[in-house]
Amino acid sequence: MINNKPTVAILMATYNGEKFISHQIDSILNQSEVNVHFYISDDGSTDNTLNIIQDYKNKYPDNFKAIFNVKFKHPAKNFLSILPKITHTYDFYAFSDQDDVWYQDKLITAINKINEGHDLYCGRTENVDKNLTSIGHSPLFEFAPCFKNAIVQSIAGANTMVFNHKLFEMLKPSFNFTVPMHDWWTYILTTFSGHKVFYDPFPKVMYRQHENNFNGSNLGxxxxxxxxxxxxxxxxxxxxxxxxxxxxxxxxxxxxxxxxxxxxxxxxxxxxxxxxxxxxxxxxxxxxxxxxxxxxxxxxxxxxxxx
Structure with missing residues (x-):
């Protein structure tokens, strides 16, 4: 039987994520109506993160395509370093943090919006504590996403972002740059070049807040x-x-x-x-x-x- 499901390259950056990474990987493997291929870049973890990832790779060899070891000590650089290492052409690409949990329809919702004429999907998050108890939502932004906004503000986290191959090719050289945040830079570059952004007011990601977040929620x-x-x-x-x-x-x-x-x-x-x-x-x-x-x-x- 031929599998006609769209294939999504998952770009995951990790660092000492042993506490929560299994929850995130499971939520991605359980995504509806898509195939997922993981490209994971670990930034010098000293805990059990790499062993956990290797166990998944052994169990799901078709889904785990590559594990990279780097020493950047910064998530934005780590994320962007994955882009030029992906030589296979995918239908769609998605950034993934190591400690969130995705709603089961996160990827197919994003893909449907992109297929309607958008190039980048992003949106709100449901903020949760370390036990996945809801503690609120990220701000609801109502003005249109465009370059006039992007040049002065990032409106969505990379953990919500899904994009097409056209944007992937445009983003690839960004590894050579120093960027404040890879999500803001993705929003800026997408709009600067005239590509379309869909901002989803309905959360599809449980954004886990805990003591080791590199960038936490701005609530409060x-x-x-x-x-x-x-x-x-x-x-x-x-x-x-x-x-x-x-x-x-x-x-x-x-x-x-x-x-x-x-x-x-x-x-x-x-x-x-x-x-x-x-x-x-x-x-x-x-x-x-x-x-x-x-x-x-x-x-x-x-x-x-x-x-």
């Missing part, structure tokens, strides 16, 4: 204040410097409209001062974040030369 007043303080101390400016440098390598892929937005964004960052800052110019450029507070903080960051 403390986490929001921490992000604001770090932004005012210069982290947002540093991230923008990286994104701006990397986008210069992709100018030939950009739409004319997005090129204009990019150049105006550069002008705002370089020419705005406390003396001549005009907040209405941000509105004319059209860049925006998804919340009122976020837009006020965006204007403040330009005013204080922290963008």
């Amino acid at each position: 007043l403390f986490n929001q204040l921490r992000r604001i303080i770090m932004g005012l101390l210069g982290r947002f400016k540093y991230w923008n410097n990286l994104n701006e440098k990397n986008l210069m390598e992709y100018l030939d892929f950009a739409t004319q409209e997005n090129l204009k937005v990019f150049y105006k964004f550069q002008y705002l960052r370089k020419k705005s001062t406390f003396i001549n800052f005009n907040p209405s110019y941000i509105n004319r450029v059209g860049i925006y974040r998804q919340t009122t507070l976020g837009n006020w903080m965006l204007k403040l960051s330009f005013l204080l030369k922290r963008a």
